[in-house]
Every structure is written in structure tokens, then in C-alpha cells.
Amino acid sequence: MQKAFLVDGSLCLGCNTCAMACKNQYHQDKGILWRKVREIGAEEYHNDNNNILPTLVSYQKAPKAQMPMERFYFSLACNHCENPACVAVCPVGAHTKDPETGICKHDQTICIGCGGCVKACPFGASKFNEKMNQAEKCSMCWERQADGKTTACVQSCPVGAIAIIDLHDPKYKEYANAAPIGIDYAINAETKPSTRFIHPTMPKEVYRLPKG
Amino acid sequence: MSYSKENVESIVNNGISRRSFLKGLAASGVLSSFPGGILQANEDLNTKIPYLGEKSYQTFRNACPRNCYDTCSIKTYVKDGVMQFIEGAQESTYTRGGCCVKGNSYVKRVYSARRLKYPMMQVGGKGSGNWKRISWDNAIDIIAKKLLEMKKEDGTLLGAALTKYSGNFGITHYGIEGMFNSIGYTTRLAGTPCWPAGIDAQNLDMGDMWCNDPEEMKDSKFIILWGVNPAANSIHSMKYIYEAKKKGAKVVVIDPVFTEAASKASQYIQIKAGTDGLLALGMAKIIIEAGLHDQKWLDANSKGYKEYKAYLDKEIKLENVSKITGIPLAMIKELALSFAKAKPATIWMGYGMQRHTNGGSMIRAIDAFVAVSGNIGKYAGGARYGHLSTWGFNYAALSMPKPEGSVGYTGPEGAKGDVAQGKDAKSNYTDRFLNINKTARELLNAKEPKVRLLWVACKNVFAQDFDRNQLIRAFQQLDLVVVADQFFNETAKWADIVLPVATQFEEYDVNVSYWHYWLTLNEQAIKPLFEVKSDLEIAAMLSKRMNQLQSGSCTFPQSVDTKAMMAKEFNPGIYEQFGIKSWEELKNGPVKAKAVIPYADGKFKTPSGKFEFYSDKALELFGSALPAYLEVRKPYDKFRMTSPHSRWSLHSQFQNLEWMEDVHPEPYVYINPDDAEAKMVKEGDTVAVFNKQGLLRLKAKLTDNVQAGTLLMYEQWYNNNIYNVNELVDDTSSDMGAFKTGAPGVALHDTFVNFRKL
Ligand code: SF4
Ligand code: SF4
Ligand code: SF4
Ligand code: SF4
Numbered sequence: 001m002q003k004a005f006l007v008d009g010s011l012c013l014g015c016n017t018c019a020m021a022c023k024n025q026y027h028q029d030k031g032i033l034w035r036k037v038r039e040i041g042a043e044e045y046h047n048d049n050n051n052i053l054p055t056l057v058s059y060q061k062a063p064k065a066q067m068p069m070e071r072f073y074f075s076l077a078c079n080h081c082e083n084p085a086c087v088a089v090c091p092v093g094a095h096t097k098d099p100e101t102g103i104c105k106h107d108q109t110i111c112i113g114c115g116g117c118v119k120a121c122p123f124g125a126s127k128f129n130e131k132m133n134q135a136e137k138c139s140m141c142w143e144r145q146a147d148g149k150t151t152a153c154v155q156s157c158p159v160g161a162i163a164i165i166d167l168h169d170p171k172y173k174e175y176a177n178a179a180p181i182g183i184d185y186a187i188n189a190e191t192k193p194s195t196r197f198i199h200p201t202m203p204k205e206v207y208r209l210p211k212g
Numbered sequence: 213m214s215y216s217k218e219n220v221e222s223i224v225n226n227g228i229s230r231r232s233f234l235k236g237l238a239a240s241g242v243l244s245s246f247p248g249g250i251l252q253a254n255e256d257l258n259t260k261i262p263y264l265g266e267k268s269y270q271t272f273r274n275a276c277p278r279n280c281y282d283t284c285s286i287k288t289y290v291k292d293g294v295m296q297f298i299e300g301a302q303e304s305t306y307t308r309g310g311c312c313v314k315g316n317s318y319v320k321r322v323y324s325a326r327r328l329k330y331p332m333m334q335v336g337g338k339g340s341g342n343w344k345r346i347s348w349d350n351a352i353d354i355i356a357k358k359l360l361e362m363k364k365e366d367g368t369l370l371g372a373a374l375t376k377y378s379g380n381f382g383i384t385h386y387g388i389e390g391m392f393n394s395i396g397y398t399t400r401l402a403g404t405p406c407w408p409a410g411i412d413a414q415n416l417d418m419g420d421m422w423c424n425d426p427e428e429m430k431d432s433k434f435i436i437l438w439g440v441n442p443a444a445n446s447i448h449s450m451k452y453i454y455e456a457k458k459k460g461a462k463v464v465v466i467d468p469v470f471t472e473a474a475s476k477a478s479q480y481i482q483i484k485a486g487t488d489g490l491l492a493l494g495m496a497k498i499i500i501e502a503g504l505h506d507q508k509w510l511d512a513n514s515k516g517y518k519e520y521k522a523y524l525d526k527e528i529k530l531e532n533v534s535k536i537t538g539i540p541l542a543m544i545k546e547l548a549l550s551f552a553k554a555k556p557a558t559i560w561m562g563y564g565m566q567r568h569t570n571g572g573s574m575i576r577a578i579d580a581f582v583a584v585s586g587n588i589g590k591y592a593g594g595a596r597y598g599h600l601s602t603w604g605f606n607y608a609a610l611s612m613p614k615p616e617g618s619v620g621y622t623g624p625e626g627a628k629g630d631v632a633q634g635k636d637a638k639s640n641y642t643d644r645f646l647n648i649n650k651t652a653r654e655l656l657n658a659k660e661p662k663v664r665l666l667w668v669a670c671k672n673v674f675a676q677d678f679d680r681n682q683l684i685r686a687f688q689q690l691d692l693v694v695v696a697d698q699f700f701n702e703t704a705k706w707a708d709i710v711l712p713v714a715t716q717f718e719e720y721d722v723n724v725s726y727w728h729y730w731l732t733l734n735e736q737a738i739k740p741l742f743e744v745k746s747d748l749e750i751a752a753m754l755s756k757r758m759n760q761l762q763s764g765s766c767t768f769p770q771s772v773d774t775k776a777m778m779a780k781e782f783n784p785g786i787y788e789q790f791g792i793k794s795w796e797e798l799k800n801g802p803v804k805a806k807a808v809i810p811y812a813d814g815k816f817k818t819p820s821g822k823f824e825f826y827s828d829k830a831l832e833l834f835g836s837a838l839p840a841y842l843e844v845r846k847p848y849d850k851f852r853m854t855s856p857h858s859r860w861s862l863h864s865q866f867q868n869l870e871w872m873e874d875v876h877p878e879p880y881v882y883i884n885p886d887d888a889e890a891k892m893v894k895e896g897d898t899v900a901v902f903n904k905q906g907l908l909r910l911k912a913k914l915t916d917n918v919q920a921g922t923l924l925m926y927e928q929w930y931n932n933n934i935y936n937v938n939e940l941v942d943d944t945s946s947d948m949g950a951f952k953t954g955a956p957g958v959a960l961h962d963t964f965v966n967f968r969k970l
Binding site: 015152211 | 261262263264265266297298299300308309310311312313314316317318319320443444447448450451454470472474475476477478479480481482483484538539540543859860870871872873874875876882886913914915916917919920
């Protein structure tokens, strides 16, 4: 099993409820977001300012997106990679990959704050908290899931634009290699990120007033 | 002006610093469960609060009391007396387990270092920035003495004014008006800046403002979102719209702006602002000519259809409709006919549309179109605007008698007021009502007696009211301005005394929505932090002091328990409507009112008992019996400015929070690329946007989400930015509002500006 986020850009309102629900649950410091709602066509994922050093992955160019400003989004957190760089690089085993669920967890009680994972993650998903001198990231609310709840972000999304799927379930095969449009998501990264996407489209009919 | 930010902030932040607050918690053993990081004396709650399992928390029922369609039912998780996180209540199918981005910032709001913590007095005069911490006793003593002194000098308390609006819509918060009722006849800033023109329009047409349950929209076959943007402002409604769309319904957004909702619709139709009423009239004409109107329903349920039809026949030329609205005739026809053929079909009208000088007339025209199509009184149909049908509480906190011998207003306008102002039927006096939408002007002009004391509650006057320069003058001439709030906002800066107010998590209350049909209990989840007090407790303290100084001078209870006050709001009608026997049942979760389809029985509370295309009342009050086309305000500057609500704030709340700054740090002006090019403005440039009222400086974003000729800026209050879009708005009235709310609305969206690159 590989639990993964399926994010549906056709439903996403860009409301940022998911990102704030995550802060509400875990109280990330000002300036840190484990989940970020990214505007299609507007941002460079690999320039995430919490990613303190440039990563080694060369990004695939984002497929061009001619989407109106501030209207179409994908919500992204840690991608719970199949070959997580964070797990590989951590010298003390603070990052682990759950063999059963595939969730990549980070344990702050073990973390020594070396920052290796922050540098190694191709997605800027692992953040460095300078006040605590430790790394931190989305652990797919594994404690909530173990308690029979869904993740805070999924539960809060008003339109069901984030789902948790099992990437190994053949029924999700169609999403296997769908790189998102307008976001330079390194789908080919060696870490094999698990997040998958449903692409948004413009309304079928759009009428704008003529010029002048 | 010697306002010093540092000075204020050090007072705001230092009195009880976060460190000493946390020390207090540590002493009481509360902190043992916190991860180590939180003990740092910085302004943030540090990462990471682990989720400990449902059983580790105490849970409480809360509600989001803001001026929001969605009025979420909240479940609050508390550990050792400290709020850990909130969730949307699962019991409400409407809230469905989640709040919005704003609701999810509540923990930060409660524990924000920026909160007002204790009473303060601006000893250097208003706007001086020279503040001193004072005790509650001292603050209340100053206010009580001032009130009694005014009463002695003026022979009345009409010199004391209250301005309160939508900062907290909880039912017990009408106790603030109750506090003013309890001291005598006073002056009230009356009316509503929000939705009055539309309220009047719906009341003229249908005798009420009453909408179908939004959850029914999932079964609508055709939905027009007309000037409404639920994808930003009523996100919980979107799931029903999506469901309808998935089942094959067409969702059309008509709006001058390509909104978030437009981006998710089946069709977006851009329209010239202020011409929506004309479009609705044209659409009605089209379906009547095609024989698609519901003659049977009209015969049985309407008054004046003949006159209305004659007006359409004679005055409405479809080519003109197309020309003035900017929409091709073929598209208008297609829209009208497909709406009329789909059953049930519904229109949701936003509040922005009626913030024009012809706003009420536009809502009337759309109501009429929905009526002609036969969709009024139908499941999943309706002309939706809002409702107050679940608001039948006792208003016990509001209904305070006047002290014996109180003298009030007998001005030329005579007795005037509406239910919410506590009019005394047995008396010859009334309160004095000033138009809330012209606050500055009215405060300056009020005579005999002059307004000398202003109490501000549940409202950020400087962020939400108009004509800033006059406001400053008005505030400066007042003897005493009292601001009760949670944050040190711009209005507080112009106060003499600020009083720190409890959040909803620190008091009891009960909440309903003006959109959906759920009822939610709001429990006290944590002890009030610092020295904050609920508005009811403040009223009680004032009563106690006034009675000490002059027995019988205030009738408000001298000590209150917010739980008991909340319980007093319930009555058999509410219990019957919601199918509960006691409010205690609400501890198990929110409940929904028994389903009623508005007007399904064909009964309207209009004078004729029918849907009134022709309204004598409208003729009497507004000069037109029919929903006739009224031209919108003429431009007085180069560009129209529109200032809709953003997703990040509710009026002046939420955007100021540290967490909100992480997802949305700063304001922008959105400019159409053609207009920007003409002014040599590029993406990210700082521009000045200005008009006869004022000038704002901010960064530009270029987008054809806004039409050429229009600038868009969101209405927001930032903690660290002087930006305030209402500084550009004058106080020109909309056409309607005076009928039901005591004062006309404001034509906010008929503001005109110019801009240039800086
Ligand atoms: S909560 Fe849902 S709709 Fe809102 S931004 Fe997140 S994914 Fe998108
Ligand atoms: S996205 Fe980064 S932090 Fe998350 S599992 Fe992959 S490598 Fe690790
Ligand atoms: S799964 Fe949990 S930790 Fe990860 S982004 Fe969502 S809410 Fe945050
Ligand atoms: S602001 Fe509205 S949507 Fe957000 S939590 Fe409050 S009631 Fe819910």
C-alpha cells in the first residue's frame, strides 16, 4: 500500500482551508506551512523559500498553463515518496517510512536538526524551524488516521478536493503519471512522489465584455 | 500627530507578556502537556502540538459568529484548559466537518499576542498613541460618571451613542443594545451597511426576506449565481452546487468579475456593473413572449402581473438590454429560455449587487423574473437572498426597560425604530436614530443634544465606515469614545478607552445563520484569557457602577452569567421549529430546523397577500410600484472601483492574524491589462489609487478577471498595513433600505477612482 494525496484541481477553490486546517492541528510557526495551496501557473515549486538550499533534482518544465490569475490551484504537502530522500538522508532515523501505509513520518523527538532532509527533499516539503532548530513536515496525520479519523486537511476541505488513495490500487492507475499543469512538480524525481492530480479546466462557456 | 506604533505595541504586548501568561499556566500545571517549544517567549504557538487521540481532549460546542453566510458549527478540542484545535461539527450536513481558512485560524486568534489584554486609556488624547493601562474599575467608573454627568447636564442620555454591527452575530450580543436600552433613551447608529436594499426589495415583492434551504440546491436543475461568489464567501454552499452540476444542472455565473465561483461554473457571463436589473427585465420579457412563463402560478399568486407585462412590452427593448448590459442578445435569449425550461431552477443573488444606487430595484427585477418562471415556492427553486426565519429568539439580553423617568427623543421625525431597537410602546419618547451608513456626517451634525459619548462594539468603524477624514473630525469632537474589541485596530487608535472583549470560546451564546437552517450552541470552552470580559459582563459592570453612583440609573442586571443569559433566549417556538425539548440537547451537536419551502403555500406577507409585481408601498416609498429599470450612478472619475469581500477576511476580521499573513500577506489592486498598459503599469508595480475621498498606495496585479474600466480591491483590515479600501468610498446611498432597516444602504460599488504608477 502507498497512501497518497489525490488533489482535484477541478474542484479546488484555492480557499486555503486545508493549509490552515493543518496549522490549526499542529500550530506551525509563523512563516511555515506544511501544506501550501499553489496557484497554477504562478509559482515555482522548487523555489519554495523554506527549501534552504537548491536541491539536486532538475525540474521538469511546467507544462504551460494559460489559466486566469488566482482562480486555479493545487494543494500540496509532503508527497510521501516511495523512495523518500528524507528517510535516506536522516542520520538518526527521525524520518521513517511506514511499511504498511507508505506514510513518511517525521519524529521531532528524535530530530537533531541537521537539516539534511530539508536539503534532500526535492519538493521543499521538509521545513526547517529555526526557532526550534529542527525539521518538520506533514506526516499525513498518521496519529489521526490511527485514531479512525481522516487527515485534518481532507476533513476540512469544503468540496472534497483532496482525497487519500492507495496508489497501488489499480483503480487509480489512470492518474499514474499525470504531471500537474502549471506547477513544476518533479514527478520524475528519483524519490517517486506519490501525489496525483486531476486537472482543472475553464468553464465551457466564458463570455467577456468586448474591448472598448 | 504623534502616534507612535512602538509605544502602542509595547503596551499591547508587554503588560502580561506571553511569557508571564505561560508562566501562569505553568504554575497551574497546565503546561506539562505542551511540547517543549511552546515555552519560548515568542509570539507564536510553536510546532508541533501532536494529535493525542480523541479521548485525550475535552470537547465543546462552538459556533462561528461572524457575518458569514455559513455560520459554522464548531467542535473545540481543549486539553488542560487550553484550546488545542477546532473542527467543523460533523453533525451539521452543512458545515460537514470543516470550517474555512478563517475558522481554522481561531486558535491563533484566541492566543494571539496581538490581542487586547486589559483596559487601556489614551491619556494623550485621541490618536496620540500615548496609552496607559487602567483597571476595569477605573475604566467603568470613568464611563459611568460621564453618562450620569451628561444626563444631568442634558436632561437626557441622547448624547450617548452606540454603534454596533456584525462583529459578532450571536444572539446574546444584542445585550449590547440591551445595555444602551437599560440606561435610558440614547442615540443609535441604525440601519445596516450590508444588505438593506435587497431586504427592502424582497419585502416589497414577497412581504419577507426568506430563502430556500441552500442544501436543496443539490437538486436544482439550473442555478444562476447572480453577483454572488460562494467559492470565496460561502464555501460550504459549493458542495451543493457541485453536486447539482455533476447531476447535469447548468450553473451560470453572472458577474462583472470573473470570480472564483465563475471559474468553477458551466458558464460565465460578464455584465456591466449596475445593469443586472435590466438584464432580468429583458429575460422576463423573453420567456413571456416565448410562452414559457407560469401563467397558472401568476394568476393564483401574484398582484400586478398585467401592469408589469405592460411595462415590459412598452419600455423594455431587447436591443437596448443587450447594448446596456454588454451581453449579446442571442446569449440572453438562450439563458432566459433554458432557465425557464429547467424545473426547478433557482437564482442566488449576492449582496454586492444591491450596493449600487439602483441596487434594490435590481433585486426586485430578479425576484420578478424568478416569479414569472414559476420557481417561487418550489423545492430547490426560489429567488435566494437570505432569511431570518430561524432568528425567533427572546432577545432577553436586548429587552431591558428604561430607567424610570427617562427622557428621550421627540424630534420632528417622531417615533421611529424597528424591533431590534427596543421601542417602548407606552412612552412618548424614542431613541434617536442616526444613519449608520453616514456615521461621520451624522455624528458631526447631531444637535440638541450633541453626541458626546460613543460606544463602539462588534464593529471597526474606521475600517468599515466611509469618509475617513470626516470620521476623524467626528471622533475628535466627542468627549469620550469607548471601543470594546479583541484587537488594537484603527478604531481603537481613535478611542479614549479600549475594553478587551472575550472571543466566543470564552463565553456562552447561541447562533443561527441568515442562509442555512442550523442552530448551534456556543459553549464556554476555556476561561477568559488575561482580563478580557464578554460584552454582557461589561454591561453588568457598568450597571453596577451606575447604580452605586445613582440608584436606579441602569436596569441591566448587575451581575451576569453568560450561560444563564444564553438559556433565556430560548422559547417554545424555537424548540418547536428545531424539534428539541431543551437547549441542553444542543450539547450533542447542532440541529436543523424542520424543512419548510418558502411560499409553497402561496401565502405572502405583502399587503395583498400575493407576490407583488406592483407594490403600492414601493410607489409610496421609492417612487416606482414596478421593478422598473433604474439607471445606476454616473461615473465621477475614470475607473469604477469594486471592493468585494476576500476569502481571507470577514470585513475587518481575520486578515490581521499572524497565521493569515502566511497564506495572504498583502493587498493588491487588480487591474485589467488594457488599463494597465495605458498607464504604463506592470505587474508588481506600486500604484496610487485615488479619488476625491482619498489615496491608497499598493501593488498592482494585472488580470482580465476584472473588466477594462474597473479596478478591484478587497475589503480588509491588515495589522501591519494602513491599506483600507473604504477610504475611497463616499457615503452615497443605495435606493432602498429605509423601509425595513431604518436607513438606506450604501452604494459601495458605485465608487469611482483613478490611478497612476508611482
Ligand atoms: S481546502 Fe480544498 S478547495 Fe480549499 S484550497 Fe484546499 S484543496 Fe482547495
Ligand atoms: S516529499 Fe520530501 S519530505 Fe516528503 S517524503 Fe518525499 S522526500 Fe521526504
Ligand atoms: S495530512 Fe495532516 S499534516 Fe499533512 S498536510 Fe494534511 S493536515 Fe497537514
Ligand atoms: S467565517 Fe464563515 S465559513 Fe469561515 S468558519 Fe466562520 S462561519 Fe464558517
